[in-house]
Amino acid sequence: MSLAALARRWGTPLYVYSADEIRARYRALRGSFSRGVLVCYALKANSSKAVARTLADCGAGADIVSGGELSRALAAGFVPKKIVFSGVGKTEEEMALGLRAGVKAFNVESAEELEALARVSGRLKKKARVSIRLNPDINARTHPHITTGRAENKFGVETGEAVALYRKAAKDRRLRVAGVQCHIGSQITDIAPYKRAARAVAALSARLKASGIPLEFADLGGGLGISYKDETPLDPRELARALEAAFEDQPELDLLVEPGRYLVADAGLLLTKVLYRKTTSKRRFVIVDGAMTDLPRPALYDAWHPVDVVAPRPGKRPWRTSWAPSASRETSSRASGSCPRSRGGPSRREEGRRLRLRHEQPIQLASSRRGSARGRGKARLARKRETYADLTRGEL
Numbered sequence: 001m002s003l004a005a006l007a008r009r010w011g012t013p014l015y016v017y018s019a020d021e022i023r024a025r026y027r028a029l030r031g032s033f034s035r036g037v038l039v040c041y042a043l044k045a046n047s048s049k050a051v052a053r054t055l056a057d058c059g060a061g062a063d064i065v066s067g068g069e070l071s072r073a074l075a076a077g078f079v080p081k082k083i084v085f086s087g088v089g090k091t092e093e094e095m096a097l098g099l100r101a102g103v104k105a106f107n108v109e110s111a112e113e114l115e116a117l118a119r120v121s122g123r124l125k126k127k128a129r130v131s132i133r134l135n136p137d138i139n140a141r142t143h144p145h146i147t148t149g150r151a152e153n154k155f156g157v158e159t160g161e162a163v164a165l166y167r168k169a170a171k172d173r174r175l176r177v178a179g180v181q182c183h184i185g186s187q188i189t190d191i192a193p194y195k196r197a198a199r200a201v202a203a204l205s206a207r208l209k210a211s212g213i214p215l216e217f218a219d220l221g222g223g224l225g226i227s228y229k230d231e232t233p234l235d236p237r238e239l240a241r242a243l244e245a246a247f248e249d250q251p252e253l254d255l256l257v258e259p260g261r262y263l264v265a266d267a268g269l270l271l272t273k274v275l276y277r278k279t280t281s282k283r284r285f286v287i288v289d290g291a292m293t294d295l296p297r298p299a300l301y302d303a304w305h306p307v308d309v310v311a312p313r314p315g316k317r318p319w320r321t322s323w324a325p326s327a328s329r330e331t332s333s334r335a336s337g338s339c340p341r342s343r344g345g346p347s348r349r350e351e352g353r354r355l356r357l358r359h360e361q362p363i364q365l366a367s368s369r370r371g372s373a374r375g376r377g378k379a380r381l382a383r384k385r386e387t388y389a390d391l392t393r394g395e396l
């Protein structure tokens with residue numbers, strides 16, 4: 001089905017995902033490793049059931065950060081033994097949910113969290129499998145808002161503290177030391193920080209083994225970047241080579257990765273319809289029926305998304321531009337794409353035409369209103385469009 005037909009059938013704005021593309025990316029990443037790897041999909045990238053189920057059906061594991069994501073992961077069919085529970089702020093209630101479900105491990109991020117986990121395990125009489133998140137103080141050379149592996153970031157613990165926590169966990173009968181985890185940031189397009197992080201994790205696991213605390217797995221997090229504009233994404237084979245090289249001397253360790261964006265961002269787009277055009281003395285604007293509620297990344301961190309016309313009028317030069325939130329975005333229920341004059345824009349006749357915003361991705365779909373997934377040439381609706389009544393449901 002063409003994008004124009006999808007828009008006609010289900011209306012706009014509409015998220016469209018290709019299940020085939022998601023599967024292809026999963027296989028490309030997994031196939032890049034020669035020693036076997038568990039690819040745990042980071043649900044925060046898009047926790048919609050249709051997207052998550054596509055990966056669960058491929059055999060992927062899941063990386064979750066909340067009780068809500070745990071319930072979504074289970075509903076999508078992920079096997080609990082392949083679910084890792086990350087996140088700096090797990091509550092005891094969420095830990096209990098994870099323990100009862102039988103998750104593979106909890107990625108613990110602080111000494112107090114470790115104590116809380118031990119308390120919950122003791123109460124439930126169920127050993128929690130522990131993996132400490134290492135903060136290696138490495139700059140992932142990405143946007144500051146999505147850098148997580150520096151000492152000034154709230155994530156993980158530094159090497160000295162990690163060793164102390166492992167010693168404590170190893171002595172605690174309520175806990176079982178299982179692995180080590182490290183995630184230095186997102187949208188990484190440079191292999192150097194990955195190599196440094198992998199070496200730091202490998203050094204820590206070797207040191208633990210030498211002191212009588214052998215680990216089962218090393219989890220190197222997510223972060224693989226994609227190309228939004230002119231970035232050159234990392235080839236997953238390069239990542240695999242770097243990780244395998246770092247752990248060459250520790251063949252007994254299982255490797256894990258937790259990609260989110262890499263698996264789904266290029267598989268999705270947001271279809272919108274042009275409503276109006278307007279021009280100021282400085283710029284030309286295109287008002288569409290999608291808003292920052294549907295695509296918040298540009299407003300959150302100046303992210304750039306290419307926009308193009310789904311079916312340009314015959315004989316008309318197709319135009320391309322990028323998406324930017326409108327100046328009055330906080331109060332507007334509509335967002336606008338802004339087209340620099342020099343790059344053209346839709347003609348009067350293109351009003352009502354559909355635009356597609358590529359790399360529709362993270363974070364918002366879980367809390368957003370619409371969704372659609374596509375696979376094997378057939379399209380199906382993955383989520384019903386919300387009604388006005390849905391908007392106030394649950395409000396007292």
Ligand SMILES: Cc1ncc(COP(=O)(O)O)c(C=O)c1O
Nearest residue numbers: 042183186222223258259260261
């Ligand atoms: C712990 C953890 N793992 C994995 C991911 C996924 O990252 P990405 O979508 O960049 O692959 C994130 C993202 O923030 C994360 O915090």
